Amino acid sequence: MRAAFEVSLAVYSTGVIVLCVLLLWAVARGPLAWSRWVCRAVAVLGTLAVALRWAAAGHIPMFGTFENTLLASVFLAWAAVVTSLRRDSAGAWGWAAPWSLALLLYGAFFRREPLPLTISEQSLWVEAHAIFAWVAFAGFLAATSVSVPRLLGRPAWGMTPEASDDAIGSWLNVGFLAMTAMILTGAWYLYLLFAEFWRWDVVGTLSMVAWLAYALVIHARLFYSLSGRGLAAAVVSVLPLLLLALWIWSVFPGTYHHFEITLIRPY
Amino acid sequence: MRTPVRRALSLFLDAMSSRVASFWVIGAWIALALVWLVPFQLTGQPEATLRGIGNDWLPFRAAHWALVATSAVCGLARLGKDLGRLRLKRSAGRPLPLEPMDSCVGDLEAAQAALGRMGFAVSRLEDRVTGVQRRWSLLSGSLFHLGVPLLAAGLVAHAATAGSIQFRLIEGQSSDVPLAGLAAGEGDWEALPSSAASLTLETLEPSFFQDVLLFERLAATVVEEGTGRTRGFSLSSPLWLDPFTLMSVQDFGYAPRIQLLSPSGEVVEEVIAAAALFPPGSLDRVRLPGHGYTVSMVVYPDHARMGGRDVSASYNLRNPKVLMGVERTFPSGVVEGRRLVSVGETLGVSGMDVRVAEMRRFGVLRVWRSYGWPLLALAGVMMTAGLGCRTLLPARHVVVWRHGEGLGVLARVDGRPGRAAGLPLAREVGRRISDGASGKGAGT
Numbered sequence: 001m002r003a004a005f006e007v008s009l010a011v012y013s014t015g016v017i018v019l020c021v022l023l024l025w026a027v028a029r030g031p032l033a034w035s036r037w038v039c040r041a042v043a044v045l046g047t048l049a050v051a052l053r054w055a056a057a058g059h060i061p062m063f064g065t066f067e068n069t070l071l072a073s074v075f076l077a078w079a080a081v082v083t084s085l086r087r088d089s090a091g092a093w094g095w096a097a098p099w100s101l102a103l104l105l106y107g108a109f110f111r112r113e114p115l116p117l118t119i120s121e122q123s124l125w126v127e128a129h130a131i132f133a134w135v136a137f138a139g140f141l142a143a144t145s146v147s148v149p150r151l152l153g154r155p156a157w158g159m160t161p162e163a164s165d166d167a168i169g170s171w172l173n174v175g176f177l178a179m180t181a182m183i184l185t186g187a188w189y190l191y192l193l194f195a196e197f198w199r200w201d202v203v204g205t206l207s208m209v210a211w212l213a214y215a216l217v218i219h220a221r222l223f224y225s226l227s228g229r230g231l232a233a234a235v236v237s238v239l240p241l242l243l244l245a246l247w248i249w250s251v252f253p254g255t256y257h258h259f260e261i262t263l264i265r266p267y
Numbered sequence: 268m269r270t271p272v273r274r275a276l277s278l279f280l281d282a283m284s285s286r287v288a289s290f291w292v293i294g295a296w297i298a299l300a301l302v303w304l305v306p307f308q309l310t311g312q313p314e315a316t317l318r319g320i321g322n323d324w325l326p327f328r329a330a331h332w333a334l335v336a337t338s339a340v341c342g343l344a345r346l347g348k349d350l351g352r353l354r355l356k357r358s359a360g361r362p363l364p365l366e367p368m369d370s371c372v373g374d375l376e377a378a379q380a381a382l383g384r385m386g387f388a389v390s391r392l393e394d395r396v397t398g399v400q401r402r403w404s405l406l407s408g409s410l411f412h413l414g415v416p417l418l419a420a421g422l423v424a425h426a427a428t429a430g431s432i433q434f435r436l437i438e439g440q441s442s443d444v445p446l447a448g449l450a451a452g453e454g455d456w457e458a459l460p461s462s463a464a465s466l467t468l469e470t471l472e473p474s475f476f477q478d479v480l481l482f483e484r485l486a487a488t489v490v491e492e493g494t495g496r497t498r499g500f501s502l503s504s505p506l507w508l509d510p511f512t513l514m515s516v517q518d519f520g521y522a523p524r525i526q527l528l529s530p531s532g533e534v535v536e537e538v539i540a541a542a543a544l545f546p547p548g549s550l551d552r553v554r555l556p557g558h559g560y561t562v563s564m565v566v567y568p569d570h571a572r573m574g575g576r577d578v579s580a581s582y583n584l585r586n587p588k589v590l591m592g593v594e595r596t597f598p599s600g601v602v603e604g605r606r607l608v609s610v611g612e613t614l615g616v617s618g619m620d621v622r623v624a625e626m627r628r629f630g631v632l633r634v635w636r637s638y639g640w641p642l643l644a645l646a647g648v649m650m651t652a653g654l655g656c657r658t659l660l661p662a663r664h665v666v667v668w669r670h671g672e673g674l675g676v677l678a679r680v681d682g683r684p685g686r687a688a689g690l691p692l693a694r695e696v697g698r699r700i701s702d703g704a705s706g707k708g709a710g711t
Binding site for chain 1: 289290293294296297300301304305308309311314317318320321322422425429431476478479480481482483484485501502503504505513515546547548569571573578579580581582633635637640643644647650651654655657658659682683684685686687688
């Protein structure tokens with residue numbers, strides 16, 4: 001099972017690299033019509049890799065940095081597939097590829113052997129918490145990815161400016177919904193584990209900060225019709241908070257979200 | 268005197284309820300957290316310090332309550348507006364839109380019929396037809412915003428009513444004893460709540476992955492003394508003792524049953540003690556008070572010999588051996604013995620035998636209670652449901668009016684400002700009206 005996973009991971013990673021090459025091609029010479037089919041294939045391959053990892057480890061791949069980078073990158077691929085279903089966003093596959101590649105490269109620096117979930121992680125609440133986290137991540141990164149070209153003065157992937165703003169707003173809403181669910185499921189599980197609903201842990205605090213920052217952007221869009229470059233700049237400016245909130249645990253051991261467990265043996 | 272008070276009140280309400288309030292309140296919260304909390308978290312300050320800042324420091328308290336207040340005011344203000352928006356015909360007398368998103372052939376009757384077929388709640392006015400779909404979703408914003416003060420109320424109720432206690436229970440032991448007798452750990456209760464006071468710990472099953480310190484399982488079962496019912500629980504899946512009280516197992520340890528035997532093999536003294544013998548290599552002592560012996564132990568739960576020394580090959584209790592030392596001080600001097608023994612094997616000291624007859628386990632159990640959780644759960648459901656409706660099932664509005672030779676159509680999706688969101692809907696409505704007018708879509 002583990003060998004099958006390694007093969008599928010290699011194929012999936014190759015697919016992501018191919019997508020990145022296609023993106024470079026699209027920037028230089030214009031998009032190839034079949035690129036989005038490659039994206040769909042990559043999303044399927046990624047899902048296969050996740051399934052095989054699940055079978056090898058005995059749980060949803062969400063334990064440690066390596067597994068989370070894999071899961072997050074596959075969510076990104078699917079977010080790109082969903083976006084590209086819109087007729088005016090057919091080129092949206094391009095945004096996921098660099099993020100997915102960056103995640104896979106980052107994950108490669110961490111331990112890869114499958115480990116069972118430790119007891120504090122064995123709950124459907126944790127699985128829901130992790131899945132909401134990566135849906136939120138995919139949603140906010142999608143919004144950011146549409147925002148970057150908008151910020152540079154041209155709407156992404158042939159969208160009209162209005163469609164571009166609408167896509168940003170829609171993905172912000174998806175990300176915000178998922179992040180809300182992530183925080184709430186996390187708080188509930190914290191109660192089941194530690195008899196309290198909130199701890200001033202760095203991951204929780206940064207998640208709350210990022211959540212509130214996105215709330216500000218959504219308010220500005222709804223009530224002040226923030227659009228165009230202003231909207232794009234606001235979305236891009238929250239990105240560092242999002243990355244810190246969702247990934248700081250992988251390098252900072254001073255949080256109970258840290259699951260790069262040191263394997264201590266008794267001899 | 269009344270005027271300044273009124274003015275102050277008015278200013279306060281403006282600041283709280285206006286759209287500006289949410290910006291400065293959220294901005295202040297973010298700034299505080301980034302400047303005066305995250306740096307302390309990153310430098311590894313103790314949890315109590317962080318709790319002191321986040322919960323009790325005045326600027327943070329003010330920021331929390333401002334956040335709650337602005338959400339409450341916004342939620343209530345929105346509720347009034349949203350309830351008003353639920354009524355149809357609210358567009359009567361309003362100016363018609365200048366530019367349609369889509370044009371189609373047909374008349375207002377055809378538009379009314381088409382919108383009805385599409386599932387819109389339709390309102391026919393003199394000069395237009397308006398339709399709204401998923402009207403109930405208009406309340407989603409209020410639902411979300413009012414969830415925030417409810418969340419705060421839940422947290423206050425939780426803080427006011429929460430209590431917990433941590434204690435040790437050895438396999439086979441009942442909690443029906445004074446808490447002090449259970450080697451009580453941290454907590455703020457002096458006695459167990461009644462729902463937790465008559466349970467016997469039947470089993471405790473810790474297991475570790477391969478040879479590493481990675482808990483794969485820590486499950487326990489208790490028997491209710493009154494009913495004899497067996498109930499299982501674990502760290503991640505606590506046991507609901509009653510609707511407000513939970514119990515979980517937090518940790519475990521070894522509780523050896525030590526026996527002192529006479530030369531004829533009769534048990535003359537027995538002690539079962541929760542000892543600090545985990546992880547392997549930990550040394551602890553247990554006294555046999557009746558005869559003055561002290562037994563020191565190091566447990567190798569999965570004994571092996573490696574490199575000429577005794578070790579444990581894993582953290583699991585597979586092949587337990589105990590490095591046991593026994594000593595007793597007599598007026599004539601100290602007698603002692605020390606040897607690696609298996610469970611059940613005796614160690615002789617001054618004519619008596621000592622053995623670990625059984626290696627039981629004890630669980631560190633936590634019982635806690637909160638009367639605030641239902642409010643918090645309700646708030647969570649309200650917030651998620653509100654956002655979910657707004658994001659996934661937003662209300663959709665359509666206006667169709669006479670425009671030129673045909674009809675103009677304008678559509679809007681709630682929560683998605685701008686023309687782009689409404690354009691596909693306007694085109695769909697226009698197409699359906701045209702089809703209906705030409706007889707193609709009738710009955711669909």
